[in-house]
Amino acid sequence: MLKTIKRMGPCLQALPVAVLALFIGCGSDGVSPEEHHAPAGVAVWAGEDRLLEVVGQEVEGELRVQAGSETELLEVVFLDEAGVPVPQEPGTYLEVEVEDTQVAAWHASNPGDFSARLQGIGVGSTQAVFRLMHGMIGSGHPDDVSPAVAVDVSP
Numbered sequence: 001m002l003k004t005i006k007r008m009g010p011c012l013q014a015l016p017v018a019v020l021a022l023f024i025g026c027g028s029d030g031v032s033p034e035e036h037h038a039p040a041g042v043a044v045w046a047g048e049d050r051l052l053e054v055v056g057q058e059v060e061g062e063l064r065v066q067a068g069s070e071t072e073l074l075e076v077v078f079l080d081e082a083g084v085p086v087p088q089e090p091g092t093y094l095e096v097e098v099e100d101t102q103v104a105a106w107h108a109s110n111p112g113d114f115s116a117r118l119q120g121i122g123v124g125s126t127q128a129v130f131r132l133m134h135g136m137i138g139s140g141h142p143d144d145v146s147p148a149v150a151v152d153v154s155p
Contacts, residue, residue, distance in 0.1 A: 039078035039086045039144045042130050046072050054130075054146045055079065062150035063128065065104065065120035076114045078132050078144060088114065093133050093140065100126035104151045112137040120153040127151060 041055035044063065051074070052061040065071050076094055077085045093112030098104050103126040108116040112133070127148035133140040 039132060040081045041079040041083070042132075042144070042146050043077050043079055043085075044130075045075045045077065052149055053079075053083075054149060055083070057147050059147060059149050062152055063104075063118055064152045064154065065118050067120040067123045067153050067155055070107070070117040070119045073109070073115050073117060076116070076130060089134070091134055091140075092143070093137050095131040095133050095142075097129045097131070098126060098151065099128070099148070100124070103153050104128075118151070123153055123155050125150065125152050 041053065043050055043054075044052040044061075050061070052059070052063060054060075063071075063074075076096075078088075080086050094108070094114050094116075095112075096106040096108070096116065098106050101121070103120075103122050103124040105119045105121055106116050106128065107119055128151050129148055130144075130146040131142045132144040134143050135141055
C-alpha cells in the first residue's frame with residue numbers, strides 16, 4: 001500500500017490545484033451577480049412612444065398588437081431608480097417569455113437583442129416577462145426579472 005501511495009504522489013500533489021480549478025470554473029457564465037448592478041425597472045418603446053414602463057412591481061401600460069400582424073420594431077430599455085436608462089453592460093442580453101404562444105410571440109432581431117417585434121397570433125390576452133440576463137446567451141443568469149405584463153391581441 002505504501003508503494004501505491006508513493007506512486008500516486010504527483011497525482012496527490014496536483015489534487016488541490018484540480019479542486020481549486022473545479023470551484024473557479026463552476027459558474028455557468030463566469031460572472032458573479034455581485035459584479036454588476038440590477039436595474040430598478042424596464043420600459044418598452046416604439047419609436048418615440050413609450051408603450052410600457054415597469055418600476056418595481058408597478059406596471060404602467062400594456063403591449064398591444066392585432067392578430068395576424070406585427071408591431072413596429074420595439075426597443076427594451078432597463079431603468080435605474082430615477083427612471084434613467086441603464087447602459088447595457090458587456091455580456092448582457094434580453095430574454096422575453098410570452099406565457100401563451102398561441103396568442104403572441106416575441107421575435108428578437110437577433111438572439112438576445114434588446115429590439116424585437118411582437119407578433120399577434122390569435123385573439124386574446126396573455127402576459128410577458130422581461131429578463132435582463134448576464135453571461136452567455138442561453139446559459140446566463142438574470143440580473144432583473146420584470147413582473148408579468150399584459151399583452152393584448154385584438155382582431
